[in-house]
Amino acid sequence: MVVTTLNTTKSEEIFAAAQKLMPGGVSSPVRAFKSVGGQPIVFDRVKGAYIWDVDGNQYIDYVGTWGPAICGHAHPDVLNSLKEVLEKGTSFGAPCALENILAEMVIDAVPSIEMVRFVNSGTEACMAVLRLMRAFTGRDKVIKFEGCYHGHADMFLVKAGSGVATLGLPDSPGVPKSVTSNTLTALYNDLEAVKQLFA
Structure with missing residues (x-):
């Protein structure tokens, strides 16, 4: 079945409300739609290679969170690991042992990397x-x-x-x-x- 028009009523309502709360209706200046035109789609959930908007439309996710989700979303093993780690807390604002484990994984995966620095964006x-x-x-x-x-x-x-x-x-x-x-x-x-x- 080919759909030529999508129902985006809820997306439009949510974006209209967002524009009263956040400049451009978004939290990141690169997601502002005023300069590129069009109506943004507001998303609700992701699983594997698919993403659903608040109106129930399903898409193949070719964006992958701009890179971090290139292997897909919400894999059960990843979710279980996240739940286990989140039980210990969400943020320390200080060093934690998991940083060493992740740093070693990155360095082992890319032999030319000698050291890493983790950042937020x-x-x-x-x-x-x-x-x-x-x-x-x-x-x-x-x-x-x-x-x-x-x-x-x-x-x-x-x-x-x-x-x-x-x-x-x-x-x-x-x-x-x-x-x-x-x-x-x-x-x-x-x-x-x-x-x-x-x-």
Whole structure:
């Protein structure tokens, strides 16, 4: 059966209420729909490769929580492990032994990794890597590839365009030009353009 229109009545109602509670009706600026158009679908539950919205429509989840759920959702073994760990508490704000276990698993899985640092988001990871890179190299400038999202930190929100690729123009209102002046952009698969940025 092919469905050409979906019932999204509850999604529309929930999003309308959300817009009165949160700017743009969302908790993350990258999920704001005003700039991209359309009506967001509000989701209710996930299982395996599928996701259901509040109106009962079922979809194949090709997003996978933007990466973390690439192997699917709500596997019974994962849920049981989570329940067991949650019985001990949800957050310590201090070191815990499980960090060592997870760090060892990551290092064992990727031989080129010597140490790890756990963070809360991709934005935070990119900010930490950029700070580390600048401290190590003594260089301020960074190259970002056009059309890529590296988090919503000010230094990453740079407009990419062929005529102004090296100007570091902010792509988002409220981002000062001074913050993005050390962020350069280049096209993917254009090694010559990258070399010119180093010239």
